[in-house]
Amino acid sequence: MTFRTSDILIGGSLIIIGLTEIAHLAGCLLGWSFLTVTDLLLAEVGIVLLAAILLSVISRQTRKRATAGKNDPVADQNSGTDTAKEKSTQILTGVLAFLILLQILRILTGNRMWLTGDMTVETVNTFLRENAVYTVNPLTGTAYSMGMSLRLKILCLPTLYGAISRFTGMAPVDVVYRLIPCITLLLSYVAYGSLGKALFPENSVKRRTFLLIVGILFSTGAYMPGVDGFDVFYGGFRGVTIRAAVLLPYLLSCLMDRKYTGVILCILAEACIVWTLYGAGVCLLVTVAWLILGALVSQFRKRWEKRKMTDAHGRSGEEATE
């Protein structure tokens, strides 16, 4: 299996969400203090990072040994690359980078957010102040008398944002409304880049054009909740936005490339960041629909080919009798 940069970036982010969930559950269910929870998260991330570096070094050495003395087929292919195509790709990359920069500026300077039904900043503030996870109502600061739904309680994004706020020293309002939406935007380009690679594997110009149009759609389509552009620019910190802009395009690219580890990571990450209620989430729905569709299409194709074969046999039989 080969890993691309997009797999490393998005897969890494999804693993961080999983690690945050473990730490968050320790705070939620075992009553650990928030500082201990963030320390645990830091330790987890450190260990996983070390393990990843170690594994990559080992796999690189193994690959080096295996390919020693052989010609690099990729290099051979690249030697004949069309320079005009390369130039177009470079120009499109430049335009795309400029567009992304403008979008980042839009997030950093915007003063409006989509806050209906959301209390992320209040929750992060409360976690940091109380040094505990969900002991008081984040909206009033008073202790819960009836408590809250466990499905909502286990969503881990506030813990992740609180940990970032603690380790960077940034105010929670800046982490949630500025930093995280920028990261979501960048990750969404990585996810769409991965989908572009699955759609146009041999054409880099088409891939850049695809990303550029995605960027235009983000900017012009920021008109209502549920549309990617609006979600990214006005609610980039929300779980539903991360699902729509990062998880789903990445999930589709994984399904197209048959990378089922990525698929599983997306389904699990959604469960950790979005209130899917009793429904099992959109990623699972997409995966199941994709697999059923694949099975139906292959069944249909088999029958169609069988019918074609029988027709051909029938025709050749008729010709023979004639």
Place this chain on the structure above:
Amino acid sequence: MMTLLQSALTGWTDYTQHGKFAALLLLAILYLGFVLYGSGKEANASGAEKARKRLYLYGALVTFGCICPVTALILLKYQTAFYSYVWIWAAVPQTALIAWAATDFLCNLLKEKSLRNGMAALILLGILFLGGNPVSEWTVAQTTQIPALTGMPGQQQGTPAREILEQLSVYNAEKGNSREYSLWAPKEVMEAARAYSAEIHPVYGRSIWDASLGSYSYDTYETWQEDMYLWMSHLETTGETEYLRTDENTTTEAGGRKIDFAACLDSAGKAGIDYILLPEDLSEDVQKELQEAADGRLRSFGGYFLIVM
């Protein structure tokens, strides 16, 4: 169940009201259908081509699943009927399909460089730009000014709500009190309070007016808290000091229960509230009336009237 059915029936019409991305999506599905299946080369499709076709089929089927009321109802049920219709569209790779179709169209068009093709490409980009409606009043109404926003670099001040909360916190600290204090104030200040600092305890939170936040807690507000919220909202919108609450099952001559400032002050005292902020843009008569009810404790403070309890 009826609400759900209504949502499934009218959802599509509502969804297409504010921007035209749904129309672009249908156009993309139509175009990709012609491109992928128009050539008739079914049998010798490569692995990537098969995956592309499956993505197309998935996108088209789930789009029609969201439009058709029967399947929309099933999808609404899948998300436990809690989220509104718009969220079933999360399963549709809308941006991906539109971008894929537009990319394919543009790249095919620009293979042959001519003025006509260039103009067609420009028109397509124009359609993409006009497809959304990101500057409409309706879009702005979906968003809120960030409460407790810090001033950006080069920008000295944050929001007015943040400024008054900052002043009040400094005032509270100067008085030598504990850093935590409870507050009753107009909506914009209450909205920003917990986002500004978790040391402030507002008498009610945003969930009192944003019903969708109610799901975060099984706790509900008591009648006196609702009274205080309704009275303050009424004062802010009308400048009147009496509010007639008609949503309860109380039958009085007036047709409801009267809530006045004295009753709210009494509730605030019992709840142990430290500070009350009132809007300053009130008529002189109203100011006088409030001053009398507060026993002369009303004083100007950072663009509001402050009462220290």
